[in-house]
Amino acid sequence: MRGLRSMHMKTLHRWLIQNTARLIAPPTRVCSSCAQARQYAGWNPLRVCDSCFQAIPWIREVECPVCGRGETCPDCLRLGPRTLVMNRSAVRYDDAMRELLAAYKYRGNERLRVLLGRMLVHAYRLYMLDPTIDKRGFDCITFVPVSAERLAERGFNQAEQMAVILGEQIGLPVASLLTRQRHTGKQSKMSREERMANMRGAFAVIPGRAVKLQRAARRRKLRILIVDDVYTTGSTLTQCAEALCESLPQARVYGLCWAR
Incomplete structure (x- = not known):
């Protein structure tokens, strides 16, 4: 018995020596x-x-109920009825966030997809705080598709990658529902009106996907989240929502973006 106790004390002593540094200071x-x-x-x-x-x-408080901006938004005041119900975003698109997205999206640092995808959970929680949102949440997540040209250039679709990470975090299925009909080019230097015209009719529902989704919903109104990286004028999400609602008239479509 004494020998067994001695062996146990030696084991404990060895463990303390090996782990003292980790106990005193947190791991790097x-x-x-x-x-x-x-x-x-x-x-x-x-x-x-x-x-x-x-x-x-972080966008902690939503001032514009339409686009989810953290301050008053004059653009949304001019909007009439539209297919996209509303949007929520996780962060303000400042210089630091622009650089972070560029490292991921344009310089191929794909390890950042987990960080950006998990940041979307904050935007999802903003939805859950909204009194107009059904507390049952949403039925599925989809994402803005990229053109074949952009996919070949970049090697991945950032909206799809972030949507998958978000789905894992909140427990919602991710479905590829949309296809891009044509390459629309970069819109960073376009005006609001030019963006809207450029995106018109750019998306369509993948044949057969809408029927399967509607059957799964058992005839009730579907609540679909569309994920994208940055909400600027809302032209991209609006056109995606119009394509979805054309195939699924009973659907209610919401946007969820990483930055606004």
Whole structure:
């Protein structure tokens, strides 16, 4: 018995020696945003250090109920009835967020898809706080498709990747419902009117997908979330919503974007 106790004490002593450093100081982890190895006690689902987390310009309160902006939005005041019910976004699109998205979208840093996808959970929670939203939530998530030219150039669809991560986080199925009819080019230098004209008729529902989705819903109104990276004028999401509602007249379509 004494020998067994002695062996146990030696094992405990060895464990304490090996783990003292980890007990005194938190382990070093690599931040998924700045890629720096930093020590900190707290760890969040985004896997970013405290400094990076505090720098994220979260949209905490929605001022515009239509586009989800964090301040009054004159653009949405001019909008009449439209197919896209509303939109919510996770962050304001400032210089830091623009650089983060560029690293992922244009410079091929695909490890950032997990970070950006998990950030979408914040936008989803903004929906759940809205008193007009059915607390049963949504039936499925879809995403804005990219053209064949853009997919060949970039190698991935950022909206699809973020939608998959979001679906994993909130437990909703992700369905590929839309196809892009034509390549629309970059819209960054276009005016609002030019964007709307450029995107008109750009999307269509993949044949057969709408029928399967409607059957699964058992004739009730479907609630569909469309994921995209940045909401600027809403022209892209609006055209996606119009394509969906043309095939699914009873559907209610909502946008969910990473940045606004």
